[in-house]
Structure formats: C-alpha cells, structure tokens
Amino acid sequence: MFSDTRDFIEALHAAGDLHEIEKEVHWDLELGAVSRLACEKDGPALWFKRITDYPAGITAFVNPMATWRRVAVAFGLPPDASLKEIYAEYEKREGQLIAPVTVAGGPCKEMIRRGADIDLYDFPAPMLHDGDGGRYLGTWDMAVCRDPETNWVNWGMYRFMVYDSLHLTGFPRPTSHLGKVFQDHYVAKNRPMPMALVIGADPISHFTASATYHIGGEEAALAGGLRGAPVELVRCETNDLLVPAHSEIIVECDVLPDCAGLEGPYGEYPGYRTGEMGNGIFCRVSAVTHRKNPILTVDATGYRDDSSTITALTGAIAIKRRLERHGIPVMDVNVPREGAVHLAVIAVKYGGKQMSREILETLTSRRALLSKIFLVEPDVDVYDIGKVLHAFSTKCHPAHGIHVVHYEGRANTLTPCYSQGERALQKGATALYDCTWPGEWSREWEVPVQATFDSIFSDSTKEKVLANWKSYGFKD
Numbered sequence: 001m002f003s004d005t006r007d008f009i010e011a012l013h014a015a016g017d018l019h020e021i022e023k024e025v026h027w028d029l030e031l032g033a034v035s036r037l038a039c040e041k042d043g044p045a046l047w048f049k050r051i052t053d054y055p056a057g058i059t060a061f062v063n064p065m066a067t068w069r070r071v072a073v074a075f076g077l078p079p080d081a082s083l084k085e086i087y088a089e090y091e092k093r094e095g096q097l098i099a100p101v102t103v104a105g106g107p108c109k110e111m112i113r114r115g116a117d118i119d120l121y122d123f124p125a126p127m128l129h130d131g132d133g134g135r136y137l138g139t140w141d142m143a144v145c146r147d148p149e150t151n152w153v154n155w156g157m158y159r160f161m162v163y164d165s166l167h168l169t170g171f172p173r174p175t176s177h178l179g180k181v182f183q184d185h186y187v188a189k190n191r192p193m194p195m196a197l198v199i200g201a202d203p204i205s206h207f208t209a210s211a212t213y214h215i216g217g218e219e220a221a222l223a224g225g226l227r228g229a230p231v232e233l234v235r236c237e238t239n240d241l242l243v244p245a246h247s248e249i250i251v252e253c254d255v256l257p258d259c260a261g262l263e264g265p266y267g268e269y270p271g272y273r274t275g276e277m278g279n280g281i282f283c284r285v286s287a288v289t290h291r292k293n294p295i296l297t298v299d300a301t302g303y304r305d306d307s308s309t310i311t312a313l314t315g316a317i318a319i320k321r322r323l324e325r326h327g328i329p330v331m332d333v334n335v336p337r338e339g340a341v342h343l344a345v346i347a348v349k350y351g352g353k354q355m356s357r358e359i360l361e362t363l364t365s366r367r368a369l370l371s372k373i374f375l376v377e378p379d380v381d382v383y384d385i386g387k388v389l390h391a392f393s394t395k396c397h398p399a400h401g402i403h404v405v406h407y408e409g410r411a412n413t414l415t416p417c418y419s420q421g422e423r424a425l426q427k428g429a430t431a432l433y434d435c436t437w438p439g440e441w442s443r444e445w446e447v448p449v450q451a452t453f454d455s456i457f458s459d460s461t462k463e464k465v466l467a468n469w470k471s472y473g474f475k476d
C-alpha cells in the first residue's frame with residue numbers, strides 16, 4: 001500500500017497511467033486547460049515538472065484518481081479491474097477499520113514556516129478555469145477538524161482558494177461535516193476553529209476525505225482499513241490536530257468564527273460554473289510545513305474529474321447501506337460517471353409506488369446530494385449504462401412511473417438546474433424514475449418478454465446457434 005503521493009506516482013508510471021510534462025507550463029490557466037482536456041479524454045494522471053514563476057523542484061500532480069484504472073491502482077488491484085470488481089472490493093474493505101498511529105515526525109516537517117516566513121504564493125496554486133474567483137491551493141486536499149465536545153476528527157475534501165499570502169477561503173457546503181462542526185461548536189461560541197489543510201497525502205487518505213461517511217465516523221480509520229495498514233499521523237506545529245506524516249504540504253490555520261471571505265466562483269464538479277463570488281469560510285494561516293521539493297496535488301475539477309469516480313463509488317455504497325438499514329430489498333447501486341454524482345441507478349427486487357416513495361424518503365431525509373434515481377429490476381446490469389437507458393426508455397411509465405419529493409434546507413447547493421434563489425434556501429427535489437414492471441402485472445402473461453437472444457429463444461435454439469457460430473463465418 002502507498003504511504004505517500006510519491007509511491008503512488010511511481011505505481012501509476014509502472015501501470016502506464018502517468019504522463020510527465022517537462023515543458024514549462026503556466027499556473028495561470030494553461031495548467032488548468034491541459035488538465036481539463038486530459039480528464040475529458042480519460043487520459044493519464046499528469047505530473048507538471050516546470051511551472052512558470054516557480055523553481056524547478058516545485059511540481060504539480062494532477063487528476064490522481066480520475067479514471068477507474070487509477071482507482072484500481074490506488075486500491076492495489078490490477079489496473080484493468082472491472083467497475084463491478086472495484087465496487088465489490090470497496091464494499092468488502094469498508095467495514096474493516098484500522099485506527100491511525102501517531103508518530104513523532106515525518107517528511108511533512110522537512111520545512112517549517114511560521115510568522116513572517118509564511119507565504120501561500122510559495123506554491124504554484126493554479127488558476128484552473130477562466131472565470132474562477134482566484135487561484136485554488138486546495139482541490140485534491142483534505143481538511144482536518146475536530147468536534148471539541150466528542151473529539152470526533154473529520155477529514156473532508158473541499159476546495160480552498162488563496163485569498164492573500166496569509167489567508168485561504170474555502171467552500172465546505174453547509175451540509176458537509178466541517179460545515180456542521182464549525183457552525184455548531186465554533187460559530188455558536190464565537191471561537192476560532194483550528195484546521196489543517198493537507199495536500200498530497202497517500203491516495204487512500206484523500207479518497208476517504210471525499211467519501212460519503214457518517215457523522216462521528218473517522219475517515220482516518222476508514223483509510224487505515226482500506227489500505228490494510230494504519231495511517232501514520234504527526235502533530236501540527238500550532239494546534240493539536242494530527243495530519244498524515246508523509247504529506248507534501250500542510251497548511252495549519254484558524255477558521256475565524258466572525259469573518260467570511262470572498263470565494264469562488266469556480267468550475268465545479270457537476271461540470272459547470274454555476275455560482276457567483278460568495279462568502280466562504282475565512283482561514284488565517286498559522287504555519288505551513290512541507291516536504292523538500294513539494295508536489296502540489298490538484299484536481300482539474302469539472303466533467304469527468306476525480307469526483308466522477310471516487311465520490312460516485314462511495315456515494316453508491318452509502319446509498320446501498322442506507323437502503324439495507326431501512327429494510328429495502330436493494331441488490332446493486334451504481335452512481336455512473338456520466339451523471340456527475342447527481343444520478344443513482346438502484347436495482348431492487350421489486351418497485352412500485354410504495355417502494356419508490358420509501359426509497360425517496362430514505363435517501364433525502366438528511367442531505368440530498370443526488371437528485372435523480374433510476375429504479376431497475378435485478379436483471380438490469382446497473383454498471384451497463386446502455387442497458388439502464390434501455391430500461392428507463394421502455395419501462396418507466398411517463399405518467400405513473402415518476403415520483404418526486406421536495407425539500408428545503410438540505411438540497412445540494414451545487415446542482416446546476418437549481419435557481420440562485422433555490423440554492424440560497426438549499427431547496428430542491430429528487431425524482432425517482434421507476435423502471436420496473438408494475439407488481440400487479442402477471443409475470444406469465446402481462447409482463448412483456450424481452451426480445452433478446454437470451455430471453456426470447458428456447459435453450460435448444462440457443463445451444464444450436466452458439467455451437468454453429470463460427471460455421472456461419474463469424475470470428476468471435
């Protein structure tokens with residue numbers, strides 16, 4: 001298992017999933033545009049070796065897990081593992097928690113900068129998209145914070161913009177765990193919240209920071225379990241938080257309870273720039289520690305970015321678990337890449353109005369990041385989007401098969417189809433498309449027979465045709 005970004009880069013190189021760019025590239029839009037196009041082409045991860053205005057040793061590693069091949073490598077699976085295998089592997093490992101261990105020091109302490117030595121512009125934070133509100137230092141990152149009452153430590157991946165040489169502004173959504181801890185325990189008591197922004201830890205730690213995980217659940221232990229070995233943590237210089245010792249860059253800060261800072265807009269994961277510049281959390285940096293020749297990790301956020309794989313995968317399994325807990329006969333769940341974490345395909349033993357309502361209620365009761373659900377029967381392979389679209393197109397009744405639930409105060413503020421007004425109120429809706437045959441239809445004589453090779457022919461016809469296949473002149 002990988003202890004840091006550097007090991008992972010090496011493994012990607014060996015798997016043919018890394019492209020190193022020696023030519024000098026500008027942090028102002030050029031790096032972002034190259035990286036965006038690489039995502040849209042399902043290309044390899046990128047390692048920019050020369051960045052304009054920065055010394056040769058300071059590099060940027062982009063789109064770490066934005067393809068399923070790279071997710072497989074990060075999990076120690078063969079690079080060509082199927083989507084189904086990757087889902088199954090995560091599902092198998094996610095229940096095994098291994099608590100982190102604390103170590104006295106580590107590579108992230110090679111350089112320590114405090115006070116007047118702090119300058120966030122020491123790092124080549126890119127201006128990723130035309131129209132972004134600023135340069136983003138935190139994209140492939142993890143923000144560490146602690147609930148002071150229970151000592152629950154949360155890791156979350158949220159974007160952070162360079163405000164000036166000493167301050168960051170960030171955009172954890174109000175429904176995020178950091179957002180909740182900050183509001184409940186620090187804003188309410190008017191106390192600054194210690195936070196550590198970690199950049200360039202091992203890939204599985206970042207993966208867990210972006211995972212859908214329960215309140216009170218520690219992503220550090222989830223990461224240990226997924227890696228099969230504890231994550232080594234080291235104490236920050238200016239607060240009590242612990243951070244992965246092998247990280248590239250740590251920004252220690254205080255999030256001020258009584259200040260907001262301008263943040264965004266940004267080219268976001270659904271594939272649009274939706275918002276305007278708004279108020280983000282305001283972070284005053286207290287120390288920066290980093291490795292020698294630090295590697296800045298970056299997600300070129302937008303269509304088919306890292307969220308389209310990792311957030312989708314953990315979101316799908318979280319949906320499955322939640323439905324199981326509520327006694328719903330769920331078989332498989334896929335959150336397809338093309339749906340930008342807005343669409344889930346759920347296979348259940350049977351559908352219908354009652355089942356549809358129960359699923360909608362269950363999945364939107366706390367926070368509702370997804371807004372569309374395709375409900376299918378178990379004979380539809382949820383990982384095969386062609387088959388899913390076929391089921392949707394043919395089986396979902398346009399008048400009776402669409403169920404909608406409306407809510408306020410917990411909608412996804414980044415969903416592009418919501419108006420600015422809806423977003424301000426966190427108001428939204430989730431639609432479920434029931435692509436299953438009505439339960440009251442007789443399976444024998446009302447449910448249509450599929451006109452496919454497998455379904456519409458007798459075994460003897462199929463066997464004969466398969467046995468003779470090559471003799472018809474087909475190669476395979």
Ligand SMILES: Cc1cc2nc3c(=O)[nH]c(=O)nc-3n(C[C@H](O)[C@H](O)[C@H](O)COP(=O)(O)O)c2cc1C
Nearest residue numbers: 156157158159171172173176177210211212299307
């Ligand atoms: C590259 C990337 C960037 C993300 N940026 C944000 C962000 O700016 N704000 C946010 O609320 N969620 C963001 N997310 C999603 C969160 O990481 C995800 O919802 C995670 O569950 C948050 O952790 P939490 O549940 O502990 O709050 C991002 C995910 C990825 C993969």
Ligand SMILES: [Mn+2]
Nearest residue numbers: 154155177213
């Ligand atoms: Mn969490």
